[in-house]
Amino acid sequence: MLSNPLAGPGAAIALVADREICSNGRAMRSQGNRGGMSEKKFFDEMLNADGSVRDPYRILGEWLEGQPRQTLRQLSRDAETIFRRLGITFAVYGAQESTERLIPFDVIPRVIAAAEWQLLEKGIEQRVKALNMFLHDIYHDQDIIRAGIVPERLIVQNEAFCPQMIGLNPPRGIYSHIIGVDIVRTGPDEFYVLEDNLRTPSGVSYMLEDREAMMHLVPDLFHKLRVAPVETYPEDLRRTLESVAPDACTGSPNIVVLTPGIYNSAYFEHSFLADQMGATLCEGHDLFVTDGKVYMRTTLGPQRVDVIYRRIDDDFIDPLTFRPDSMLGVPGLFDAYRAGAVTLVNAPGTGIADDKAVYTYVPQIIEFYLGEKPILNNVPTYNCTDDDQRAYVLANLEHLVVKEVHGSGGYGMMVGPAASKKMRAEFAQKIRTRPDNYIVQPTLALSTCPTFTGSGIASRHVDLRPFVLVGDKIRITPGGLTRVALKKGSLVVNSSQGGGTKDTWVLKD
Amino acid sequence: MMTLGRIAANLFWMSRYVERAENMARLLEVGYRMSLTERGEDESSDHLLSMMRAAEVDDIFATKHDVVDVSTVAHFMLFDIDNPSSVRSCLDAARTNAKSVRTAITTDMWESLNSTWIEFSQIHPRQVLGNRLPSFLQWIKQNANQFRGALLGTLMRTDGFAFAQAGGFIERADNTARILDVKYYVLLPQSSEVGGDVDIQQWTMILRAASAHRAYRHLYRDRYRAWNIADFLIFRKEMPRSLAFCVTSVAAMLGMLEQLYGEPSSCHDEAIKMAQRLTTSDMDKVFAEGLHEYLTAFIASNNGLTDAISDSYNFY
Numbered sequence: 001m002l003s004n005p006l007a008g009p010g011a012a013i014a015l016v017a018d019r020e021i022c023s024n025g026r027a028m029r030s031q032g033n034r035g036g037m038s039e040k041k042f043f044d045e046m047l048n049a050d051g052s053v054r055d056p057y058r059i060l061g062e063w064l065e066g067q068p069r070q071t072l073r074q075l076s077r078d079a080e081t082i083f084r085r086l087g088i089t090f091a092v093y094g095a096q097e098s099t100e101r102l103i104p105f106d107v108i109p110r111v112i113a114a115a116e117w118q119l120l121e122k123g124i125e126q127r128v129k130a131l132n133m134f135l136h137d138i139y140h141d142q143d144i145i146r147a148g149i150v151p152e153r154l155i156v157q158n159e160a161f162c163p164q165m166i167g168l169n170p171p172r173g174i175y176s177h178i179i180g181v182d183i184v185r186t187g188p189d190e191f192y193v194l195e196d197n198l199r200t201p202s203g204v205s206y207m208l209e210d211r212e213a214m215m216h217l218v219p220d221l222f223h224k225l226r227v228a229p230v231e232t233y234p235e236d237l238r239r240t241l242e243s244v245a246p247d248a249c250t251g252s253p254n255i256v257v258l259t260p261g262i263y264n265s266a267y268f269e270h271s272f273l274a275d276q277m278g279a280t281l282c283e284g285h286d287l288f289v290t291d292g293k294v295y296m297r298t299t300l301g302p303q304r305v306d307v308i309y310r311r312i313d314d315d316f317i318d319p320l321t322f323r324p325d326s327m328l329g330v331p332g333l334f335d336a337y338r339a340g341a342v343t344l345v346n347a348p349g350t351g352i353a354d355d356k357a358v359y360t361y362v363p364q365i366i367e368f369y370l371g372e373k374p375i376l377n378n379v380p381t382y383n384c385t386d387d388d389q390r391a392y393v394l395a396n397l398e399h400l401v402v403k404e405v406h407g408s409g410g411y412g413m414m415v416g417p418a419a420s421k422k423m424r425a426e427f428a429q430k431i432r433t434r435p436d437n438y439i440v441q442p443t444l445a446l447s448t449c450p451t452f453t454g455s456g457i458a459s460r461h462v463d464l465r466p467f468v469l470v471g472d473k474i475r476i477t478p479g480g481l482t483r484v485a486l487k488k489g490s491l492v493v494n495s496s497q498g499g500g501t502k503d504t505w506v507l508k509d
Numbered sequence: 510m511m512t513l514g515r516i517a518a519n520l521f522w523m524s525r526y527v528e529r530a531e532n533m534a535r536l537l538e539v540g541y542r543m544s545l546t547e548r549g550e551d552e553s554s555d556h557l558l559s560m561m562r563a564a565e566v567d568d569i570f571a572t573k574h575d576v577v578d579v580s581t582v583a584h585f586m587l588f589d590i591d592n593p594s595s596v597r598s599c600l601d602a603a604r605t606n607a608k609s610v611r612t613a614i615t616t617d618m619w620e621s622l623n624s625t626w627i628e629f630s631q632i633h634p635r636q637v638l639g640n641r642l643p644s645f646l647q648w649i650k651q652n653a654n655q656f657r658g659a660l661l662g663t664l665m666r667t668d669g670f671a672f673a674q675a676g677g678f679i680e681r682a683d684n685t686a687r688i689l690d691v692k693y694y695v696l697l698p699q700s701s702e703v704g705g706d707v708d709i710q711q712w713t714m715i716l717r718a719a720s721a722h723r724a725y726r727h728l729y730r731d732r733y734r735a736w737n738i739a740d741f742l743i744f745r746k747e748m749p750r751s752l753a754f755c756v757t758s759v760a761a762m763l764g765m766l767e768q769l770y771g772e773p774s775s776c777h778d779e780a781i782k783m784a785q786r787l788t789t790s791d792m793d794k795v796f797a798e799g800l801h802e803y804l805t806a807f808i809a810s811n812n813g814l815t816d817a818i819s820d821s822y823n824f825y
Binding site: 300 | 511512513514515516517605608609611612668672766770772822823825
């Protein structure tokens with residue numbers, strides 16, 4: 001089932017060998033041609049090593065200097081009021097949960113320079129293009145398997161592979177239309193993609209709400225800095241969805257957002273997006289299929305549905321094709337989709353391209369389909385079925401992160417530097433027993449950003465999830481969701497573990 | 510314009526439940542006042558029982574309680590989730606309906622309902638049963654008013670508005686008819702000749718339950734008379750809780766839907782007929798037919814109207 005909007009892969013990301021390890025000289029060894037992670041300490045996005053302010057942060061830095069701590073504290077309080085008023089209160093399901101549901105928000109924005117963003121944008125565009133081509137290939141001729149680049153076993157025996165999608169031709173050949181790419185930064189020009197999130201990524205409502213709050217809180221800063229807008233997202237989303245309407249649909253397509261319902265933890269986002277786009281928010285039982293066409297039950301009788309932005313997992317969208325016990329889906333929906341009567345966004349089966357085991361092949365996937373070198377780095381990943389690599393992994397577990405191939409949200413993983421001896425021994429045993437069930441990565445040195453804490457401004461680790469739309473063209477909203485580990489020294493950005501969010505300001509040229 | 514039948518139903522019932530929560534508070538307020546002024550315990554419990562009969566929850570109460578006293582009844586009417594019409598049950602239902610249609614209601618409406626719900630669920634019955642009951646009941650009414658104000662002041666005049674309003678008026682008409690029916694025997698012409706203190710007190714109770722005891726004076730410039738009270742709550746269009754006012758309002762909302770959709774509906778015809786019956790009839794006819802019989806028939810056709818709306822607009 002869907003998870004908490006911010007419980008994405010944060011827990012599954014890796015952390016950093018902390019300073020002590022570095023200073024003890026036990027920092028990660030050089031890894032030869034394996035992508036070489038830098039050994040230096042964390043990259044501070046605001047300050048240079050000599051303490052001077054990096055250029056993109058110059059104006060923000062001056063502004064921060066002029067703010068007494070009291071002002072920032074007041075801004076934080078105001079932010080909470082704004083979130084309740086703007087609609088995050090919608091997420092307050094029960095009185096008991098009310099405090100939990102307000103995800104902490106940091107009032108100091110994260111700044112990304114125009115040139116830095118252009119690099120990210122290019123890299124993301126390249127990646128999502130290649131991954132959509134990969135999906136098309138995997139569900140058609142499987143050239144990449146025949147070329148010996150991706151092993152067949154990895155695909156056809158993969159739980160995320162959806163045989164029902166074989167031979168199906170979605171409009172414009174696009175499988176994953178709505179994507180949230182998880183990125184961490186380790187240096188001025190070093191970005192790593194942790195996960196591609198090609199299924200039903202969430203969190204975009206927080207990006208929009210965070211910006212809305214900042215516009216209320218610090219309008220003066222927006223005057224000083226030229227920040228690229230994110231408010232275009234709902235309109236871009238609508239245009240993207242319209243552009244992938246079935247060929248048979250003439251005129252303005254009827255778009256709906258399909259939600260599992262009010263008890264889903266991301267329901268706020270579902271209703272928020274439907275509202276912002278002017279689409280109807282539907283549950284499974286609001287839709288039905290007759291004569292191969294999808295309809296919604298309206299006050300004026302059945303109305304044809306053309307595009308479904310579904311926020312229900314593959315397994316649950318159609319009890320006739322997938323899980324028969326699903327109460328959330330629409331019986332017959334997949335057949336209608338197959339017949340081209342309706343477009344599902346994203347397509348079922350996109351998980352095969354963001355699977356952790358397939359992830360390691362993304363650089364080759366990019367080269368195979370586009371003939372280009374990858375712009376963004378993959379986190380170097382050890383393959384435990386290889387004897388040499390497994391030996392290295394077992395000898396260095398205290399510096400590494402181990403992830404279960406099909407795990408998510410932090411389950412079935414071990415963060416070496418933070419794990420106990422006993423836990424490391426357990427994972428060593430697991431890796432020996434089932435080497436193909438685990439991938440292993442070095443701990444990454446997540447960059448830090450200035451963050452307002454109880455004791456003033458301090459550096460905290462961040463990651464970034466930009467949101468990508470793929471339709472008649474690729475639209476990447478400048479910015480995204482920055483998650484920040486609010487606890488001192490913490491490297492986990494998950495909201496469930498003390499993580500918060502920040503507004504992300506991409507500067508215009 | 511396209512609205513899911515489910516959304517229309519959710520809006521309709523959201524309003525009904527808010528209205529019902531308010532009416533439960535009104536009924537309880539009346540029962541409470543009556544029991545304060547009554548000397549004998551039997552008479553006091555009679556009032557409470559007839560009040561629960563009006564709400565059609567007397568049977569459930571009987572299965573749970575042997576004692577009929579103010580605090581037991583108040584707890585049952587306010588907090589008991591086994592009572593489908595308790596204020597808590599109504600607020601739960603209203604909020605669940607609202608949550609399902611968040612894209613169809615405004616933030617003001619949601620916040621009004623949600624904060625009422627949160628505050629209500631944080632209240633411990635001990636805090637409000639007893640001396641603080643009247644002000645708590647007042648609080649419930651004020652919150653219902655606030656929600657209605659948010660609806661009138663912020664909701665777009667599209668089909669959703671018509672569904673929400675129709676639901677509220679149907680519920681109110683139902684409630685007024687029930688209040689009258691419970692005390693119909695004191696409104697019979699014969700008993701009005703008796704005109705004793707007890708009767709006057711009971712009439713006051715009926716009017717209070719409809720927030721109408723002062724309005725009555727302004728309109729009739731007379732002491733309480735059974736005939737007038739029934740006339741007031743059934744036929745007077747100036748009275749926003751009268752059957753005539755409510756049914757006319759429902760008909761207007763259904764007319765608005767017809768216009769918006771450009772399609773005639775059978776439920777609109779039905780509402781117009783009901784409204785016509787109310788405008789062409791008078792108290793002579795009602796008493797000739799029998800007040801109880803008249804009200805029973807009204808409640809049935811009011812329920813029939815809900816069914817007709819559900820059919821016409823594909824509620825599910």
